[in-house]
Amino acid sequence: MFARLFTLTAESRATFWRSLQTLNATRVVIALVLLVYLSFDARGQHLGGRYLYPQICGAYLLLAIGFALSAVYVQRRFVLQLLSQIACDLAIISLLYLASGGMRSGLAILYLFPLAGLAILAPLVVALFCASLVTLFLLGDSTWQIFLTDSDRDVMQAGLYGAAFLAAVLVVNRMAAKLIGQEELASRRGVEIGVQQAVNRLVMANIGDGILVVDGEGQVFAGNPAAAQMLGLVGPELKFKLSAAVALAPLAHAYADWRADATRSTAFLNIKPFNDAALEGMTAAWSARRDLVAHLKVRFAAADTHGLGAERSVIFLQDVTGIENQAQQLKLASMGRLTASIAHEVRNPLSAIGHATALLGEDLSDPVHQRLLKIVGDNVARVNRMVEDILQLSRKVQPHSEPLALDVLLAELRAEFIDIHKLPPDMLGLAVAPGTEVRFDALHLREVVLNLLNNAVRYASGGPDSIRLDLVRDKAQRLELHVQDDGPGISPEVRAHLFEPFYTTSSKGTGLGLYLARELCLNNEARLDYEYRFDSRDSADGSPSLSGRFVISFAWPGQKQGKAV
Structure with missing residues (x-):
């Protein structure tokens, strides 16, 4: 009968308990009203049972308070509490009805209170059954009064009350059932x-x-972490206007173009969040990411908000850099195999040239010839070392992992580089703390730094400290070697292909230098990259200017040396 109560959700069951508590509060109020009514009728002019009435009302008030407390603190056995309370209501009201003189007292209307509550909280059959019992009780008492007073007027009133009770129970139960169903x-x-x-x-x-939710004016209301990462907005909350950030101007323009022409729902953009000085303090990713351009595929879609009074559009961002990198990795893998094959084929002729040079050195004694032979021998050794590096990288040979005194190596390398290139002593600045050690193969690091210095000397102005070697620690206390010159920075177009093999902007270069340098770093679990930065020292008026530098991030000191990747 009450099976529907146990199939309801927790929220609906809580609603039933709140309704029962309201019913109990109403019961307390009715009991108090009856006692107040008794005080105004002290002589019993309207109540036939003057002495029985106060005892019944007092007992009813105590029971009402007990029922109210039980519904609040003992929320178990809802059906038992409800039926016991309704039975008590009907019994108390019937006693008051009889003690007050029956139909003439007007207390029959009190039956409406428990019957209406039962119609709300119980099935229709139970409510109609109780209403029928009340009707039979009223008709029975009215019929008994006919034998006492010879008047049948009370019978008609009892019938009308009974009909009203049955109709009220039916209407209230149907309305309550509909509301409960809606709530459920x-x-x-x-x-x-x-x-x-x-x-x-x-x-x-x-x-x-990435996903951004924007309005018609380009105001961003929500976004996911992927969108924040792609746009370089990891730190601030994603609630801003697209046109407010200069770096995001391409996205704002593409959004405006799509609003003007709905057919232009897809666009490919290059977002440069790190070439805007205003974003340096706003973006948490400024010092974490080295890349300059994010290649994004952007798609716009309008949300169906017709009739809601708010316009919303969704911007879908797809970082196609990963796809490009994957294609680039496949290209590099093929190039690596080709390079290793060429190096293997070059190795034998190179050995023959070196052997022939050594034999000529034994026969030629002229200083000029000896100097020319030395140049040939040095270049043969250098090319041979390059071939060895290529073969070593292709085989992923384990490098030496002993600690390397970086300050000693860089000091020797600086002196040698200045002597070979005949540079002014103050042109190449070096800032390395004494006693600094890193895990890096000495020959490999020498090759990497020499490669970077050879690039720097071509673009440096030649003034004091126009080339700098600075050893610093990043925010994570990881050692970084910065190699920087005061020449113009590398353009974004060149930066995109900077570490590709055989890519060069010089007619005399092979395009293998930076590629091999990065691979040597990877082989020593380090990282070589090119980053852009703002530095007021590079401008004459002291204003921030955009420049670039190569950064070697060394492996963690306590990290176990593993195979190259």
Whole structure:
């Protein structure tokens, strides 16, 4: 009979208990009203049972308070509490009805209170059964009064009360059932919406594509972490206007173009979040990412908010840099195999040249010839070392992992580089703390730094400290060697292909220098990259200027040396 109560959700069951508590509060009020009514009728002019009436009202008030406390603190056995309370109500009201003189007292209207409450909280059959019992009781008492007073007027009134009670129970029960059904539906829909929102938050947080929710003016209302990472806005909250950030101007323009022409729903953009000085303090990713350009595929879609009074659009961001990098890795892998094959083929002729040079050195004694032979021998040794490096990288040979005194190596390398290139002594600045040690193969590091210095000397102005070697620690206390010159920075177009093999902007270069330098760093679990930065020291008026530098990030001191990747 009450099976529907146990199939309801927790929210709907809580609603039933709150309704029962309201019913109990109303019962207390009615009991107090009856006692107040008794005080105004002290002579019993309207109540036939003057002495029985106060005892019944007092007992009713105590029971009402007990029922109210039970519904608040003992929320168990709802059906038992409800039926016991209704039975008590009907019994008390019947006693008051009889003690007050029956139909003439007007207390029959009190039956409406428990019957209406029962119609709300119980099935229709139970409510109609109790209403029928009340009707039979009223008719029975009125019939008994006919034998006492010879008047049948009370019978008609009892019949009218009974009909009214049955009609009220029917109407109230149907209305309550409809409201309970609506509440149950709303509760279930609320659970479904809550689950859907939780799933949406999970998807938004973990999906690889970026998502931005904007209005017609380009005001961003929400976004996922992927979008923040792609746009370089990891630190601030994603609630800003697209046109407010200069670095995001391409995205703002593409959004405006799509609003003007809905057919232009897809665009490919290059976002440069790190070439704007205003973003340096705003973006947490400024010092974490070295890349300059984010290649994004952007797609716009309008949300269906017709009739809601708010316009919303969704911007989908896909970082195609990963796809480009994957294609580049395949290209580099093929190039690496080709390079290793060429190096293997060059090794034998190179050995023959070196052997022939050594034999000529034994026969030629002229200083000029000896100097020319030395040049040939040095270059043969250098090319041979390059071939060895290529073969070593192709085989992923384990480098030496002993600690390297970086200050000693760089000091010797600086003196040698200045002597070979006939540079002024103050042109190459060096700032390395004494006693600094790193894990890097000495020959490998020498090759990498020499390669970077050879690039720097071509573009440096030649003034004091126009080339600098600075050893610093990043925010994570990881050692970094910065190699920088005061020449113009590398353009973004060149930066995109900087470490590709055989890519060069010089007619005399082979395009292998930076590629081999990066591979040597990777082989020593270090990292070589080119980063852009703002530095007031590079400008005459002291204003921040954009420049670049090569950065070697060494492996952690306590990190176990592993194979190259």
